[in-house]
Amino acid sequence: MNGNVPPVSDERDGLLSFLAQQRRVLRISAYGLTDEQARLVPTESSLSIGGLIKHVATVEQGWMDTVRQREAPGSMAERQARYVENFRLAEHETLAEVLACYAAAAKETDEIVAGIEDLGQPVPVPKGVPWFPPDVEAWSVRWVLLHLIQETARHAGHADIVREHIDGGTAFPLMAAAENWPETPWLKPWKPSVSTDA
Template sequence: MAHISEEVPGDERGTLLLFVESQRTAIRESLAGLTAEQAASRPSASELSLSGLVKHVAGVELTWLRMAQGRADESERSPEDWADAFRLTGDETIESVQAFWDEVTAELVAFVRDLPSLDESFPLPPAPWFPENAKVSMRWMLLHLVEEFARHAGHADVIRESLDGTKAMG
């Protein structure tokens, strides 16, 4: 997959896409050189694993894309299987989850590039953490993805360092 930085201009839209990509990359790089067993392990106090984090953020990106598109989210989970969003299940592999995330990323980038304006908005779903009947802009969504991915990139840093001492910043 080509890096977005090679394809987008430095305007606001391009800059936001670059910041989202930067955080995606930080999460993806946390898996470099690990076995599937290492990536699935939970070496820190957290219940999170690196492979589970990748699956989670790919699903989060799809959920926000579908909300912005006004489409149903085909990956939506019930409260009973919520934990499965944070671990590989069935025949899922790191490679299959990353390939899925590549597809979601390509779709999100194409969607954002084709928007007439980042001021376009969409409604947030009913949830205790969202104001009732709230709408957000596409700009807000991209900034939220930066926030979400950065939070999980930090988790990934701690997990990776707990695994084998590898530090994201050297």
């Protein structure tokens, strides 16, 4: 995949392709990082690369639970505690594990959406969630996909900022390194810093 979404054949392909691209950009922010670097919180926020990827994977899984009308495990208090914890990569977790979890969430989303004939299918709005509108009964699968694109893009932008603070890596040089693009006069693939510590 390169820096742009390839041509799309229809609405479903377009929504899933743009979601896949934003997932890819978020994953690229972790390219070349160690687990310790993925836990770093180098800005005034409490965000880390590992935590952002973990959060977005959990959000995507949660939305597929909503689409399929599956009950999320645990009490509301337990789910709220998990929500807060999902913004950080715990010491016992690895970057590889959260990237694998994110890949599994993406695969499940693609499979669920492929099995839904009408993207206008209603998705009931969960009740009792303060940031969901009380006067809307249902969204559509289409709306959920657009929301996932928005959510993923927002956090991919956060990850760009966090990554730049870690080691100066930015999106296109990281993408060039991850995908083995040739070096050009205007774009040099990212390379890890060489430590001079002995």
